[in-house]
Amino acid sequence: MNIMSDIPKTHPRYKSLMLRERLVAGFDAGYVVPQGLIAHGRGEMFYYLLGEKTTKEARAAAKAAAALLLEAERPVISVNGNVAALCPKEVVELAEASGARLEVGLFHRSDQRVSKIAEVLEKNGAKGVLGFLPDARIPGLESMRGLCTSEGIYSADVVLIPLEDGDRAEALARMGKRTIAIDLNPLSRTSKAATVTVVDEVTKALPEIRACVEDLADDPDARRQALERYDRDGNLAKVMAAMMRNLDAKA
Amino acid sequence: MNIMSDIPKTHPRYKSLMLRERLVAGFDAGYVVPQGLIAHGRGEMFYYLLGEKTTKEARAAAKAAAALLLEAERPVISVNGNVAALCPKEVVELAEASGARLEVGLFHRSDQRVSKIAEVLEKNGAKGVLGFLPDARIPGLESMRGLCTSEGIYSADVVLIPLEDGDRAEALARMGKRTIAIDLNPLSRTSKAATVTVVDEVTKALPEIRACVEDLADDPDARRQALERYDRDGNLAKVMAAMMRNLDAKA
Numbered sequence: 001m002n003i004m005s006d007i008p009k010t011h012p013r014y015k016s017l018m019l020r021e022r023l024v025a026g027f028d029a030g031y032v033v034p035q036g037l038i039a040h041g042r043g044e045m046f047y048y049l050l051g052e053k054t055t056k057e058a059r060a061a062a063k064a065a066a067a068l069l070l071e072a073e074r075p076v077i078s079v080n081g082n083v084a085a086l087c088p089k090e091v092v093e094l095a096e097a098s099g100a101r102l103e104v105g106l107f108h109r110s111d112q113r114v115s116k117i118a119e120v121l122e123k124n125g126a127k128g129v130l131g132f133l134p135d136a137r138i139p140g141l142e143s144m145r146g147l148c149t150s151e152g153i154y155s156a157d158v159v160l161i162p163l164e165d166g167d168r169a170e171a172l173a174r175m176g177k178r179t180i181a182i183d184l185n186p187l188s189r190t191s192k193a194a195t196v197t198v199v200d201e202v203t204k205a206l207p208e209i210r211a212c213v214e215d216l217a218d219d220p221d222a223r224r225q226a227l228e229r230y231d232r233d234g235n236l237a238k239v240m241a242a243m244m245r246n247l248d249a250k251a
Numbered sequence: 252m253n254i255m256s257d258i259p260k261t262h263p264r265y266k267s268l269m270l271r272e273r274l275v276a277g278f279d280a281g282y283v284v285p286q287g288l289i290a291h292g293r294g295e296m297f298y299y300l301l302g303e304k305t306t307k308e309a310r311a312a313a314k315a316a317a318a319l320l321l322e323a324e325r326p327v328i329s330v331n332g333n334v335a336a337l338c339p340k341e342v343v344e345l346a347e348a349s350g351a352r353l354e355v356g357l358f359h360r361s362d363q364r365v366s367k368i369a370e371v372l373e374k375n376g377a378k379g380v381l382g383f384l385p386d387a388r389i390p391g392l393e394s395m396r397g398l399c400t401s402e403g404i405y406s407a408d409v410v411l412i413p414l415e416d417g418d419r420a421e422a423l424a425r426m427g428k429r430t431i432a433i434d435l436n437p438l439s440r441t442s443k444a445a446t447v448t449v450v451d452e453v454t455k456a457l458p459e460i461r462a463c464v465e466d467l468a469d470d471p472d473a474r475r476q477a478l479e480r481y482d483r484d485g486n487l488a489k490v491m492a493a494m495m496r497n498l499d500a501k502a
Contacts (some may be wrong), residue, residue: 034275037285041292045436173295185296187501244498245493250438 016044016052019086019203026085031116033108036082039163046184047201049243057235057242058200059208064230065160065180065196066212067223069098070157072178076130083162083202084117088124090206091162097125097213100160100220103152104131106163109144140171148190160209161194162202169193182206186236197232199239267295267303269436270337271456273276277336277445282367284359287333289416297435298452300494308493309451310459315481316411318474320349323409323429327381329356333369334413334453339375341457342413346377348464351411354403355382358416360395391422411460412445413453421445433457437487437494448483454484461484 023040026032069075077100078138083091084104095102102121104114111132118129134147136154141181145168159172161180166189172179173193182205191197198205216223274291277283320326328351334342335355346353353372355365362383369380385398387405390421396419399405403486413433417440423430424444432445442448449456467474 020286020289023289027285034278034288035271037288038271038274038292038295041289041294042296043292044289045293045296240498244495247495247498 007185010118016047020177022234023082023085025137026081026120028117028230031113031120032081032085033113034110036080040082043163043184043201046186046199046243048130049246050184050239051242051246052201055239057238058198058205059128060226060230061196061198061235062200062205062208063212063216063226065198065200065209066098066216067226068158068178068180068196069100069160069209069213070150070216070223071227072100072156075100075160076152076156077102077120077160078153078162078164079117079129079131080106080163081113081117084120087203087206088120089209090125090203090210091119092124094206094210094213097210099240101152102126103149103155104129105148105168107145107168109147109211121127126185138168138175139170140174141167143166154239161190162206164190166190166193179225180209186239191236195232196230197236267298270452274333274336275424277332277371280367282364282371283332283336284364286359287331290417291333294414294435294452297437297450297494300497301435301450301490302493302497303452305451305455305459306490306493307385308489309449309456309476311481312447312449312486313456313459314463314467314477316449316460317349317467318477319409319429319431319447320351320411320460320464321474322465323351323381324480325407326351326370326409327403327407327413328353328355329404329413329415330363330368330372330380330382331357331414332368333467335371336389338457339371341454341461343372343375343377345411345457345461345464346463351409352403352407353377353380355380356399356404356412356419358396358419360398372468389419389422389426391425392418396402397422412441413457415441417441417444431460437490447481448486448487 025031077095078092079102104117114132121129130149130152134149136150137146138146138148153159158178159201160180161169169190170193178195181190181197182202183191274283328346330342330353343481355366355368365383372380379402385400387399387401389397389399404410409429411431412420420441421444429446432441432448433444433453437450
């Protein structure tokens, strides 16, 4: 099904319709789950409340996220179906820039989905994608949901978890890992469980973090400063306040 | 895919997970479209902002909606894939109580979807479901999107449009019809185009309207009063204010 066939590029909703089309294509290809489509709708609403733009809070969080990745000994980026459908190129580029490994990490796991997502990432230039042969388990998650690799997520010190489920985000935090969430809902369990939370649309957040990685790569002082200045709860509260102002203005 | 298999009934999110499961079942059966899943996610977020409960504004709107249906000469209820998946029984019961015809009305129309939805409604007791053989067109909607029946929506004076797309809602309003929207987004074009807008979760709104139909059926004075007292924009503004208070409380 091609949603975009009759939508002109000048349509005010073009960007959001394009993202939907990518997601539906991933669904048709068998690696986006129905729950992923519903979750995307929830994200769309929060992005709408956010005025569909990158806030300065998101930029500050992206800077802190980049610093965490650069300071990490074993950074890993967890990739699920929605991320693979929406921004495969961007996630591979961030892994490359930051030296992070990519691991397919799914809440609704099947071998078929893992291999399809790995394939999408490889087509976009990824090397050594982890996740297909899990040999470890995230404690506190039942059955398939906890599977991961000892080389990747299990032994990582920093994990970037874009569009992550709350149970999985909390379980990673309980393991003592520092996590970076990309989530449009500032009130979600994922947003509240992460060390750093970037409240922005994922296709914009990943390139923003990558740009910060480039800026901070040779500047340990700036990295320290970005982390010191970042206050997750204060940042999330400001994002919420911006959403409420926007809601008020639309009403 | 059975989402609910490992979700206990005592889970705080049981109701919303159950609705998702119904929708995914309708998707698997081929009559819910991917766009319907995404739209459901958007609705979930607004319902969350609403505190997941029926407001007194929703009750006042349901009363006005029931009055409109009872005052109508040719009331029709338009049914799409999400409505058929989420609350087939409730929509059939409202049609029966109010004397409204049921017509399958789809934004993403295919004969296959129409016949599957008609079948779902018939399994739930509906008789004479319209929509399979469209012989008229809603002006201003391109191609398949405008198709309807002359016996049903085309000649209706009141149309109930639960979970309706904004283009279709506006086109029906331009035809001079009085419309009743059920929509969780008080800012949507659908909400703003309808004569009466019930901002509530559809599986709760339909039985609420039916109860009001029963209450008002023999009481023309109460019907007049319900319509006189109902002020759409004031009602929507109060719902928005409630959402903002909830957002503030959660923050």
